[in-house]
Amino acid sequence: MKVMAQMAMVMNLDKCIGCHTCSVTCKQAWTNRAGTEYVWFNNVETRPGQGYPRTYEDQERWRGGWALNSRGRLTLKGGGRLKKLATIFSNPIMPSIDDYYQPWTYDYSTLTDAPAQQHLPVARPKSLLTGKDMKITWSANWDDDLGGSAVTFANDPILKKVSTQVKQEFESTFMFYLPRICEHCLNPSCAASCPSGAIYKRSEDGIVLVDQDRCRGWRMCISGCPYKKVYFNHRTGKAEKCTFCFPRIEVGMPTVCAETCVGRLRYIGLILYDADRVLEAASTPNDQDLYEAQRSLLLDPNDPEVIRAAEREGIPNDWITAAQRSPIHALINTFKVALPLHPEYRTMPMVWYIPPLSPVVDVVAETGEDAENHRNLFAAIDALRIPIEYLAELFTAGSVPVVDGVLRKLAAMRSYMRDINLGRDPDGGIPAAVGMSEEDMYDMYRLLALAKYDERYVIPPAHAEQAHGLEELATECALDFDGGPGMGGSGPFGEGSGQQSVPVAVENFAVLQERQQADSLGGVAGGNAVTLVSWDGKGSPKGMFRRRRGGSDSPGGESR
Template sequence: MHVKAQMSMVMNLDKCIGCHTCSVTCKNVWTNRAGAEYMWFNDVETKPGIGYPKRWEDQERWRGGWELDRRGRLRLRAGGRLRKLATLFANPDLPELDDYYEPWTYDYETLTRAGPSQHQPVARPESQITGRPLELAWGPNWEDDLAGAPERAGADPNLRGAAEEAVRLEYERAFMFYLPRICEHCLNPSCVASCPSGAMYKREEDGIVLVDQEACRGWRMCVSGCPYKKVYFNWHTGKAEKCTLCYPRLEVGLPTVCSETCVGRIRYLGLVLYDADRVEAAASTPDERDLLEAQLGLFLDPFDDEVQALARRDGIPEDWLEAARRSPVYPLAVRYRVALPLHPEYRTLPMVWYVPPLSPVLSMVEGEGSGADPDDVFPAIDELRIPVSYLANLLTGGAEEPVRVALKRLAAMRAHTRERNLGSEPDPALAASVGMDAGEIDAMFRLLAVAKYDERYVIPQAHAEVAGRLAEQQGSCGLEFPGGPGSCGVQARRADPLGAAPFGDDEIDLVGLLERRGGR
């Protein structure tokens, strides 16, 4: 056994209001640069819908993630190493910009320069790449709140099997929920395995998956290799970029920007201890529907004495073990089983998990004036307009029972807590009917509904004692320059005697170099 710590996230979809604050704050911090305009390290999708980039979940088309070969061994869906090298000059699985959208801005100058005229001046949209006027036809949240769903949502790859029959897209019967997405920081990341240059790596200490901007050579295999399409190609710098889980913030104990600014307080950050030796075996589980259980089987109980001893042996510091014991992710995923992974069938063992949305069930039942009697609620779970099968396609690789368990526990929690709020003692049979006890339900309620800041985010500081200095770099380490992100250290180490970065926007700028030298 090899104990490793993984920083992971849970999002409570039941509380997501789809406000996009996470996306916008993330963009302002990380991808507000040339070449990165179209990148959304965090985006919020309306489900059902085809998402961003278009139909990213269709792995028949994009061939991301892993699959099992005939002998049951794990291999990259897009093919082996030789095939990767053979398709180096033109990657057949790479999405094009139009699969995301062409980034645009508006011609504000027309407004500011407009003289008196009979008609209102208009700021027309123009491409941020070519500067040409752009006919807007698609964007990162074009399908927000089911916009255009009657024509398009049927193309959602999760609508297959029973789900296809059951989902009703007519306006008055429609149902939707929001799915905020960031990089999954997988235990078995296929982007890392796809990178020919070895520029992508998983951090030993906290499992964050990063791209080394100095080592990336722009072969773009990671973009197609990631089944979640959360690695992006910067057309300006020619290198890949992705969500960093805001590691500079985590290292000093702060939550990610998307978590910190989440209005609905839906996000949880915490450590999970896992056995790195069994990752490959778990990812090779034959039946897709067993992958959730296999991944849960990797997670180690941070309260177990033996686990703690092994973790110490493997160099996990004491305060990290303490953080693992206080982690909100471990109970939500393992103890209460209300959090589920996103598309475990990609076999990457993703580490951003989701509490499935329950609200529509209850509003359906409560809207008709009935009480929150779980006898009314539980059957309703199977009659959801978005059926359990849809959530199962999304969150469990098609296994419906774990989704049902999670929804029933959430429903039981509501009924239980309502009893308490109304002044009567909840019936212990209610908790028992979903396999929990009153204490556990109260604890789950506290975590999910009260959701105190320091219970949602349990982030141990990075363990180089010197890392405290990172906080001092805040504000001195901008990302707005072309060629970011995060190359402060690089710039300092490679200070240029000519008085500027060796290459600015351009690779060869001999004129500029001579001018700078002449100026000295």
């Protein structure tokens, strides 16, 4: 047994209202640069729908992830090492920009620069790739909220798998949102596909990153990832992906998407897993057994033997404690309500989902029956094959009983807690009907419904002695956009060449946090250095402006 720690996330889909705040804040933080216009480390898809990029889940076409060969051995679905090298000059299974969308902007200046004329000036869409006029035909969320679904829903790869009768009536039946980030897999096929070995998994916390200095732009990771969560920066010619906001995680703060989530539906925590058994679990013959196989990889952090093994591997004590308090461990292994997204891709994904009960509740409520009564809900779960089959294709490779069991637990929780909230005697039979104790049910309610900040996010800070080494990818100066006042721009060898990128210093985030929680708008006590990376626009921190000779200090700061 080789114990390793993994930072993981669970999303409670019942709470997602599809507001895209996570996508927008993530984009602001990480991909608001030239070359990454179409890159959404975090995106929110409407289900049923095609996803982003379109139909990415159709692995017979895109051939991402792993598959078992005829001898039962785990191989890359897109072809092994020799095939990768043979197709390196033209990757036959790489999505083109049209499978994402052509990024564009508008020539806003015509709105203000136009001379007096009879008609209102119009800002026309301009392609960000060519600078020419373009016709907008698709974007990252073109089919949001089932928009245009009459035309596009037939392309949903998951809908193709469930029975055909669904297709006529699905629109009135159900809809939900699926926020997606990189899965930070235990068995990442993007890393396995990278010819340069630039994609690596951090052995401390399992975050999967691209080493920008070693990436040579061979593009194999993009087709290797079945979730299509590695993107090609078309200006720098390098792969980029979700970083799990590691500079924030290292100082104990949740990711940007989680922090800004309006529905508070994201959970972040550590899990301990047995690295020696990953390959064995990923080679499980039957697709539908992969959920259980992956769950069995996760170790019980309260087991004394696991703790001893973890200590032997040098996992610090506060990390073991954090693993014991982890909401992820509770949701996956204690309550067993979280499920992995597409376990059949065999990458052992580590962003899990609690399937939504709300489509079922909605249907019951529409019939006029009591939608909080567990008997009605249980009956509806049994009767409503449509959403459940669909959810099973997403989360359990089509195994309906597993999804069924999870939804029953969520339904039971609703009924059981209603009695308590209305001051009635709690019915111990309800938790028992789904195999849970009353205490467990209450604990689950507390974690899912109350969802306190420090219970949702149990993130032990990286140890200071490790921090400098963990630092890897970096953002750029905020002023360093095209034609901006920053020092950057295109070097002689193309975008961003030759520059030492500004590292996201761990300290910056600590300073930012301090400033956000400070009482005054002035600078934070101690330290005169100001970095614009961490400046949030509030006031003008001390040291931002040079002190005038003989005069007073900067407007906001106190004079020194």
